[in-house]
Every structure is written in structure tokens, then in C-alpha cells.
Amino acid sequence: MEDLGKLINTRIEKINAIREMGINPFPYNYAITDFSADIKDNFDSYNKDNEEFKPVTVAGRIMSVRLMGKAAFCTIHDKKGNIQLYVAQKNIGDKYYDLFKILDIGDIIGVKGIVKKTQVGEITVYIDSLTLLTKNIRPLPIVKEKDGEVYDAFHDKELRYRNRHLDLIVTHGVKELFEKRTRIIKIVKRILDIKGFLEVETPILLPIYGGANAGPFTTYHNTLDMLLYLRISIEPYLKRLIVGGIDRVYEIGKCFRNEGMDRTHNPEFTMLELYQSYADYNDMMDLTEELFEDTCKELYGKTEIEFDGKTISLKRPWRRLKMIDAIREYADIDIESLSDDELKNIIKKHGGELKSAFVRGLAINEIFELLVEQHLIQPVFITHQPLETTPLCKVDYEDERYLQRFELFINGSEFANAYSESNDPVFQRKTLYDQSLRKEADTEASPMDENFVQAIETGMPPTGGLGVGIDRMVMLLTGERSIRDVLLFPTMKPEK
């Protein structure tokens, strides 16, 4: 680190030298009129036969310098890309050429000039004015490039995640990836807005948590002298809004689960949850297909995407398969003909485990997760989960052992989860109460939410509800295999 200190000190001394030249190394603004990509894309409008020129003013960060005595080429990076500058002493004068010579990679400059092609045909701004806009003092990682091939890329993932500002500057495609993430979320919102869903914001700090099976984060409010939880789902509040008559409602926001971290799990992650009155889980399937297919089509103009070396087709309709039929198809097991003990043996044999006391429905779900999930590559709605898997869903009227629920699987992992929402207040009170009693044995069971149950007692219309993991959707649509690559600032342990 001492060496880095030396490098930084050298640059701090340059700041003093620049001030002694009568130049402010940190001026207040700069009127940009042009951007790199626009100049390159519309060369003809900036240069007519090398005789008529439309002057440009561009600004950006110095990414490389090739200095040759009394003239230099350098490349700057602005919000639209890179462009080369030709900096000649005779064009900008001795004083500003002296300034240019002590500038570093990482400094931000503004330049004025005319656009020409060099001998080898690269569109270049031949500058006649140089303004230092910000002096850098901390060296950037140096990334080299030739013919589109990148050398010495900023590879270290830890450094990239911890220093996303550097990653955005020097790693190709990172900025574009996060722009795409934002675009995906905007498309999803637009689709929902057009359908008449109201976007809302509900509390993240809660006195009581629920809506999912997950460990919560806790925090503390000093004035109220009380423990608060960070939400693990948005469901309990959106359902209150459904009761309140906002009959199509959604929120896209952070949820927090105090659980393990891996390639597809970050402690804080972004969920879409939506609720639609007078709809059921079939309507939610249609809507889910639409959200994924239309977003993909708008991004890429097609419905096939490459992911993890596989081609995945998001073209609707997708397959709809009952959980027990999926188990029969992929594991060749006829669940309904088997005894509890036989289910236990299957789970044991495949290395699964059951929480607390044996519950047949949870065992079936476990077998599905152990034996089927990984095979579900193309989009498929797995429906009719056993009723014990959640207390918030209506049972199917054809077979009350199973739910009107689906989970969407793509490439072996879950992307969405939806119910025909339970709105029977007597049933709801009982199941939530029963679950709260299980809390001793099952740390992920939620405590009783009295206010939520009272809302349901007020009368919630028949409602379809849908939850989509936005980060995973972004991963799918960008081809990224790690959630950390679609989060600007993934959760990291502090550096020592």
C-alpha cells in the first residue's frame, strides 16, 4: 500500500503544479454538445470532404495516451463510448500541452475541436482546446485492447464487486448490463401499468413478518424502543390494499432473507409481487407468460435466448404440469400409491431431510425438489402443490389435498410463484395460527399477524397473486449465471 501512496502523492503534487499554472483542476461545469458514438455514427455531418467542419465539444475520462513528443493521441471514454483525440502542441499552445503531458489515465477532460479521420481511418477529434475537468489521484486498473480483444481485463471478481465504480469504468459491458436491468424492470412496469395495475410502495420495516418461509433480518427502533423486521415478502401489505379496493396492485422492491448466499441468492433481492382481484392462478399463468415473453421480445426481438449453454424458448403457451404428474414423469414415482414410510425412504435415499414431524404434503414437495426440479429446463408451470406447503393459498376444488398454486421453473430453478389467494377468514386465521405454533420447531415459520387476518376478515375478493424474482429474471434475460453480476453492489463481507 505504501507504493500506492506514492503514486497518489505524485498526483496530488500534480494538482499543486496545475494550480500554479493558473488552472483550476476542479472546475464547476462544462457545456458538452457532442458524444463519442454520435460523432462516429454521423461522421459525414461533422466533416464534409475534409473541407467543411462542424466543431464538437466532448468530455470524458482519459483511458489511454500515446504521446509522441510534440503531439499525442489519447482515447477518452464518455457515456456513449470511446473516441480518440489528437492533441498537438501547435494546436492547443505550449501551456495546455504542458498540462496535457502531466495528465494521467483516469483524469476527466473536456475538449473542443474538429473531426477528421487519421491515416488509418479512425475517426478522431483534432482538438484546439483542452480543459481539465477533474484530476484523478487514484490509479485506474489498466485494461488493454486490440482489435476488440481485451488484454489484462479487470478480472478479480472480489475487486470488481467491491469497487463497482472501477468495474463500470474499465470492464466492457458492465454498464450496458445494468442499463439492461433497468430496461427490463421498466418494461415489466409498463406492461403492468397498461393492464391497470397500480404501483405502490409498502413498508420494509415491519413489526411482524410473513408471506414466505424465511429467516428475517432484525433491526431496532430507538424512539419506539422496539424490535423491527425487514420484510421477507411484500404479500401481507399488498393484500391489505386488495381488501381496500385497489383491485390491481403491484410493487417491485427489495426483500430481505437471512439465509445462505450462493450463485442465485443474495440476502437482499428484488421481488415483483402483484395481486389481481377477481382472478385466479390460471390468470396469473397467462400474465407470467406475457411478462417474460414480451419482455424478451422487446429486448431481443425474439423469444429464444441462450442461457447456460442451452437454448430456452419463452414463447407462450408454456407447459402446465401438476406436481405429482411431474414426479411421475421425471422420477417415475406414483406418489399417491405410496405410504408415508415409502415417501420417507425415498427422501432418505436421495439425501433429503424433513423438518420436525413428518408432514405428507411437505414430503411430496421435498421429493419434487430432490428429483424433478433440476430437469425442468424449458419454462414449465408446476401446479397443484400439496396444501401443506403454504397457508395462504386456496385448495383446488377438484382435489382438496392440492393447491391452486404454481411455481415457474426455467433451467432448473424457480422464477415465479403464484396462488389463487386464500380469502376464507376462518381458514386463514386457523392456518396462520397453526403455523405460528410450529415456530418453535421450524425457525422459518412466520408468527401470527393479527392485523393481516383482520383485513382478510373484512373480505378480500377472489384474488390471484404472483411473485417473480426480478434478479433471476434479469439473469435469465442477460445470460448472467451469478446473481452478484446483476446486482450493482452485492452483499460482501467487510474487508479486514
Add this chain to the structure above:
RNA sequence: GGGAAAGUAGCUCAGUAGGUAGAGCACCGCCCUUUUAAGGCGAUGGUCGACGGUUCGAGUCCGUCCUCUCUCACCA
């Protein structure tokens, strides 16, 4: 939590039998007015992730720990 791999200069990486720590780029000095991984000459720069051990001697061998990556487990 298990397994595997990794951590050496600001960045990207070498470092072979345990014997004074290397390269490219960046940075510093000099030359250079069409370069583009610019080039040439020269110089600086390191607690080899941390701590302990073995040894005359450890980047290298052993142990513990830290961080990250991959993977398995866990996970609505």
C-alpha cells in the same frame, strides 16, 4: 456448513529442488508530430493475504485463521 482452487507491485500474471522476489502495463525521467495492446532508453516500486511452526535459510513445506471464486448442501 462440506469439497476444490486461489490470494505475489496500482492492474494482469510468472516464480520450477527451500537459497538475495520477476515480467508487461501504469507511475517517474529522457527521445519521438499519425499512434491505437504506439515505440525506444533508463529508474522507482513488494510485510509474497494474516499469524504461528519446521529449517542455517520459507513466496515455496506444515498448521490455524481471513477473503474471494467454483461446486455441493441449505434455501418459496
